[in-house]
Amino acid sequence: MAYDKFDILTSTAVPLPIENVDTDQLIPARFLKATERVGFGDNLFRDWRYNGDDTPKPEFVLNNPVYSGKILVGGKNFGSGSSREHAAWAVYDYGFRCVVSSFFADIFRNNCLNIGVLPVQVSPEFAEKIFEAIFADPNTELEVNLADQTITLLATREKEIFEISPYKKHNMLNGFDDIDYLQSIKPEIEEFAAQLPL
């Protein structure tokens, strides 16, 4: 599925300074039973967000009206665990277009890139600065510029450059996906398959 182009995103952000946020927290397994990609945002962080009787837990950041925005800022090793793309879908469906962390788990990062959510890895120091700025003023805005590969704290203009492969960057800037590319080289793939050892 092709996705929206990603260019420059300027938004407030939601802080979640917890390390090792795993995919079972992002979307618990019991909410993986859909056969279509709909409604996953409602269950993002389900068990941190709601009590057993479905009443909201007021202390959780997504239930705090002070914090909002299209950017989620997480702690180190964000998205560890399962390969469920549903975790990235839940992040997207809730309304986030970018996740910032000082370290991402591999599969989650890949899944995000494949559906048009930009994972931005920053240094631990810059992550700390972002958290401090948001906690001091929840209206703090971040600017994520994909073309320049920069993330900026707008209030102070402090910025950092982030890494992304030129191929993925081109895809996200244009809303292209890998399947379009792979389809275009199908004859080459078929030829390759014929000479394999297994």
Next chain:
Amino acid sequence: MSKTLFDKVWDTHVVRKIEGGPDVLFIDRHLIHEVTSPVAFLGLKNRGIKVLFPERTFATADHNTPTINQHLPVADPLSANQLKALESNSNEYGISHWGLGHQKNGIVHVVGPEYGITQPGATIVCGDSHTSTHGAFGAIAFGIGTSEVEMVLSTQCIMQPKPKKMRINVNGKLGLGVTPKDVALFIISQLSTSGATGYFVEYAGDVFENMTMEGRMTVCNLSIEMGARGGMIAPDETTIEYVKGREFSPKGESWDRALAYYRTLKTDPDAVFDKELTFDGSSIEPMITYGTNPGMGMGISKEIPDAEHAEGGATTYAKSLGYMGFSEGDSMIGKKVDFVFVGSCTNGRIEDFRAFTALVKGKHKADDVTVWLVPGSHIVESQIKEEGLLDILNDAGFVLRQPGCSACLAMNDDKIPAGKYAVSTSNRNFEGRQGPGSRTMLASPLVAAAAAITGVVTDPRTMMQDLETANA
């Protein structure tokens, strides 16, 4: 140029390299299940494209399936719907489908090797992070997301940057009661849950050379729990002996050609790894986890470390111990256990049930512990019966359930209730993993057996010494 085992298999499968981007990697075998495939098939339908090589994809239902009364209709309508979608999608696109009730049905990472779908030197993917299991055969095997499932269905390829390479050596004689699960939990406890992120691991050393294929599968299965995309072990005679003659293994001349390829699959002596670690196998104890990620594990006789000695920030550590209801400095021995789960793609094979049965033989299940014994496949289930293990288990007060992923991720009805403690042979102790509010302690089948008999966390070595004395 010298190559590692990983390089050899990877390079053999690169269709093309993209400048400033990933490699296009050809996938030999693709495994699918009911949870992560439906949206991929929907994508194919929306684009109006076919499955390129349906004979390279195999479908089995496992995540959602009930583990009792499998002959009855699945009660949960959402689960039933997903199982039906897997069946209809497989039929529509000409893919082998081993659904609920099929003789070959079982956990995807258990049946793959059993039927010879898993081969040395192959590239194997599945929309499940524990696909790393198949690395035990010297395959490059890793978990993928649903977008990538769609890529493999439509073109048999995915696009991946080549990961960095790490070698983990473990040498020495393993002590009494120390199983492959303990070796893996030990390594993860040393590296942390993110210590191998960005790497593909090769396990080397005599500890792995001396392991059975099932033991190697347990170790490779858990590679993802230290962040590695996968782990692999060079194929040897043990591997070839296991693979030979299985239903989907090459036959005749194809087998001879395959064998010649398998024999090339080892790291060259002067090949270089980005990172190399070595551990002493004789220092490993039976392991148990005390926190909410698999890196939070320790020798069963140890005490829960202080926050200052723990990886991760103090806030995260305190949250984790708070969830478990444990404190720094606690001993795990003697902690109350409410549930025991033996099963999953990590420890749901016959050797796991043999180990469990050997320890509980002639004893009786603790009255206040609920025990779920869930074989990984129908083959494992049959072996348990044919080897006489079931009679021993029944005499000791245990019953056997039917194959599936079960309480490992609690998508079916096998859920640990909120606040309850489970000793589990599965792979993840995340908050709520085994049911909302459940508290999981990961361990080997032997530690699970000891807990099932005593009702508390127990060092299995104390019971094994009794056994050895009795047998002497």
